[in-house]
Amino acid sequence: MTPSEDCVVTDRGGIVENRHRVHVAVVDAKGRLLYTLGDPTRMTLARSAAKPAQALAILETNGFERYGFDDADLALMCASHSSEERHIARTRAMLSKIKAEEADLRCGGHSSLSETVNRAWIKQDYTPTAVCSNCSGKHVGMIAGARAIGAGAEDYHLPDHPMQVIVKRTVAELCDLDPQDVEWGIDGCNLPTPAFPLDRLARLYAKLASAADGGEWREGSSRRGPALARIFQAMTRHPDMVAGEGRYCTVLMGAFGGAIIGKLGADASYAIGVRASDDTRRLGADGALGISVKIEDGNVEILYAVVTEILEQLGIGSPERRKQLAEFHHPKRVNTMGVTTGGVSFPFKLRGYTPDGENSSPAALTR
Amino acid sequence: MTPSEDCVVTDRGGIVENRHRVHVAVVDAKGRLLYTLGDPTRMTLARSAAKPAQALAILETNGFERYGFDDADLALMCASHSSEERHIARTRAMLSKIKAEEADLRCGGHSSLSETVNRAWIKQDYTPTAVCSNCSGKHVGMIAGARAIGAGAEDYHLPDHPMQVIVKRTVAELCDLDPQDVEWGIDGCNLPTPAFPLDRLARLYAKLASAADGGEWREGSSRRGPALARIFQAMTRHPDMVAGEGRYCTVLMGAFGGAIIGKLGADASYAIGVRASDDTRRLGADGALGISVKIEDGNVEILYAVVTEILEQLGIGSPERRKQLAEFHHPKRVNTMGVTTGGVSFPFKLRGYTPDGENSSPAALTR
Numbered sequence: 001m002t003p004s005e006d007c008v009v010t011d012r013g014g015i016v017e018n019r020h021r022v023h024v025a026v027v028d029a030k031g032r033l034l035y036t037l038g039d040p041t042r043m044t045l046a047r048s049a050a051k052p053a054q055a056l057a058i059l060e061t062n063g064f065e066r067y068g069f070d071d072a073d074l075a076l077m078c079a080s081h082s083s084e085e086r087h088i089a090r091t092r093a094m095l096s097k098i099k100a101e102e103a104d105l106r107c108g109g110h111s112s113l114s115e116t117v118n119r120a121w122i123k124q125d126y127t128p129t130a131v132c133s134n135c136s137g138k139h140v141g142m143i144a145g146a147r148a149i150g151a152g153a154e155d156y157h158l159p160d161h162p163m164q165v166i167v168k169r170t171v172a173e174l175c176d177l178d179p180q181d182v183e184w185g186i187d188g189c190n191l192p193t194p195a196f197p198l199d200r201l202a203r204l205y206a207k208l209a210s211a212a213d214g215g216e217w218r219e220g221s222s223r224r225g226p227a228l229a230r231i232f233q234a235m236t237r238h239p240d241m242v243a244g245e246g247r248y249c250t251v252l253m254g255a256f257g258g259a260i261i262g263k264l265g266a267d268a269s270y271a272i273g274v275r276a277s278d279d280t281r282r283l284g285a286d287g288a289l290g291i292s293v294k295i296e297d298g299n300v301e302i303l304y305a306v307v308t309e310i311l312e313q314l315g316i317g318s319p320e321r322r323k324q325l326a327e328f329h330h331p332k333r334v335n336t337m338g339v340t341t342g343g344v345s346f347p348f349k350l351r352g353y354t355p356d357g358e359n360s361s362p363a364a365l366t367r
Numbered sequence: 368m369t370p371s372e373d374c375v376v377t378d379r380g381g382i383v384e385n386r387h388r389v390h391v392a393v394v395d396a397k398g399r400l401l402y403t404l405g406d407p408t409r410m411t412l413a414r415s416a417a418k419p420a421q422a423l424a425i426l427e428t429n430g431f432e433r434y435g436f437d438d439a440d441l442a443l444m445c446a447s448h449s450s451e452e453r454h455i456a457r458t459r460a461m462l463s464k465i466k467a468e469e470a471d472l473r474c475g476g477h478s479s480l481s482e483t484v485n486r487a488w489i490k491q492d493y494t495p496t497a498v499c500s501n502c503s504g505k506h507v508g509m510i511a512g513a514r515a516i517g518a519g520a521e522d523y524h525l526p527d528h529p530m531q532v533i534v535k536r537t538v539a540e541l542c543d544l545d546p547q548d549v550e551w552g553i554d555g556c557n558l559p560t561p562a563f564p565l566d567r568l569a570r571l572y573a574k575l576a577s578a579a580d581g582g583e584w585r586e587g588s589s590r591r592g593p594a595l596a597r598i599f600q601a602m603t604r605h606p607d608m609v610a611g612e613g614r615y616c617t618v619l620m621g622a623f624g625g626a627i628i629g630k631l632g633a634d635a636s637y638a639i640g641v642r643a644s645d646d647t648r649r650l651g652a653d654g655a656l657g658i659s660v661k662i663e664d665g666n667v668e669i670l671y672a673v674v675t676e677i678l679e680q681l682g683i684g685s686p687e688r689r690k691q692l693a694e695f696h697h698p699k700r701v702n703t704m705g706v707t708t709g710g711v712s713f714p715f716k717l718r719g720y721t722p723d724g725e726n727s728s729p730a731a732l733t734r
Contacts, residue, residue, distance in 0.1 A: 010665075012562075014552075017412050018663065110703045123490060183380075184380065187708070190702055195382045296386050297386065298385040298666075299664060335555045335556065336555055337557040
């Protein structure tokens with residue numbers, strides 16, 4: 001099997017139904033590529049998986065302290081939340097802290113990422129508004145940041161706004177890229193969203209985990225290490241703020257008890273940061289580990305299955321922890337009469353990466 | 368570009384977001400392969416695109432006449448309907464014709480394929496039951512067929528039931544395959560569903576269109592030609608029964624006024640039959656034309672865009688007719704603030720097929 005053939009396969013009665021191409025990069029905190037699938041340098045729109053980097057830009061203004069945000073607020077800034085009542089209430093509370101109103105948000109409402117919430121909304125004839133955006137926390141943070149740097153907050157979402165210029169620089173620095181090597185599109189919530197090689201997303205998350213380990217930071221300001229550590233801890237301490245009831249990010253971080261962070265990006269990107277441990281050492285990492293995944297066709301159900309399979313192949317965490325992700329790992333294929341019609345399989349194995357070409361060290365993998 | 372790279376691309380601000388691999392076969396009524404993309408012989412689960420073949424098996428029992436089914440009933444047997452009131456009412460009327468009850472159906476309820484219907488159901492706290500299945504017409508037809516051949520209707524859905532044995536033979540014959548070369552899985556509605564090479568699905572639809580043209584039929588019973596023509600005409604005369612308000616199959620057949628049939632299969636297969644015309648002659652077809660499409664990852668929104676692009680590249684029908692499919696051809700990528708974030712593009716061109724290898728006759732294509 002060649003890298004371009006790394007696929008997840010779904011079947012019906014043993015007949016191939018669909019195939020989904022998979023890209024994976026596993027790096028350590030120094031950015032060394034350890035394991036790959038597909039194209040680990042695929043230019044990838046990180047979407048909401050970039051939120052911790054955007055949150056760092058906000059943290060590095062003094063807006064965070066000035067307005068008295070706490071760690072749960074920070075987790076919501078990194079979130080693609082389910083628009084549950086707790087998420088909307090916190091968004092409103094954050095708006096109060098900065099004395100802003102919903103009309104100041106430059107995002108719009110949309111259907112919830114939770115079917116339970118959607119059903120409740122439909123029953124109430126409720127039309128979701130800006131505070132319901134799954135990105136609402138990030139938007140309040142951007143207003144706070146814009147004000148803190150003395151820029152008008154009216155157009156905080158525009159690519160040339162001073163706050164977004166800071167975000168662009170911050171993202172590039174965290175990815176160890178020149179700013180011109182990061183490309184930008186417009187996200188669903190109307191903020192700029194970056195694209196960069198997939199392994200740089202893994203690197204970003206390895207840095208977050210490394211910071212939580214107290215790792216050193218040569219680059220950027222001296223505040224960057226503690227700020228990254230704070231983001232890591234905010235997400236692991238408030239996993240319910242990062243996604244919502246039953247959602248993958250929330251279940252994953254709940255299951256791993258502070259050892260890892262994980263974040264979804266729309267159109268099926270995902271990133272994980274793993275704190276240094278016996279597992280990361282066994283895998284050859286110098287310190288913490290970062291994992292990034294992109295499903296070529298944007299299928300999120302398949303993404304969750306793949307991320308869980310990668311954790312399994314790498315042997316990260318105990319089987320007991322990983323078992324809490326079982327329903328995402330092997331999503332049920334049951335028809336309207338309760339009959340199992342097929343399944344999802346993973347006919348690939350992470351390849352150890354060596355700079356000069358082919359495979360290495362599969363021995364570090366658990367199967 | 369090689370066949371394995373035939374993809375639809377979605378972008379965000381010009382940056383590639385997702386890629387979806389595409390397979391297409393265009394054949395004439397004699398089964399000659401004329402144009403291709405990807406792997407035109409990909410073993411493909413036809414799912415509901417096989418319904419006209421299943422309906423033929425029912426027509427060829429005497430159950431159809433015995434129970435007084437009409438052409439709208441036949442269209443519903445070929446449908447993946449939206450569970451609108453008209454579809455459910457017709458299902459109940461068909462059950463009355465055979466003096467059966469909902470409890471005799473071996474399918475289950477599920478969310479509607481129409482969001483409008485789903486919203487109404489949620490507001491009414493309505494739990495969909497068997498008559499709401501998008502395959503309800505096919506199931507009533509199978510009970511009628513089972514009774515007509517003197518078999519018990521209790522287990523009409525099981526692979527070894529005499530009615531399903533007839534379906535298997537009929538499908539293989541229409542595909543010009545030995546029965547053992549057709550594979551079978553279990554569908555969402557709990558009936559067996561066939562898999563065969565993609566070009567055979569195109570052939571099946573070319574035969575339906577050819578029968579509507581009054582084409583001769585050497586194979587099978589002498590009733591087969593008229594029966595296939597009746598299926599073609601039932602679908603084109605009752606496109607609202609085949610899918611529902613605003614759905615692709617309904618809009619497509621409504622737009623083309625009896626010249627073509629089109630049918631969706633779940634997990635993104637599609638088949639079209641085109642009656643003989645100046646268009647089909649220009650394309651090199653001997654008589655009618657069949658088109659089959661499969662999106663490798665099962666994405667239905669992308670499927671509709673591709674099918675429309677294929678009709679465009681082949682130049683089938685007038686631009687005015689095709690324009691009615693514009694919203695499917697170029698689905699809007701608009702964010703929660705109404706800003707266009709990207710689009711869908713088709714960086715492929717149908718290849719003319721010659722048995723000994725490479726390209727031919729792109730001149731017949733309109734662009």
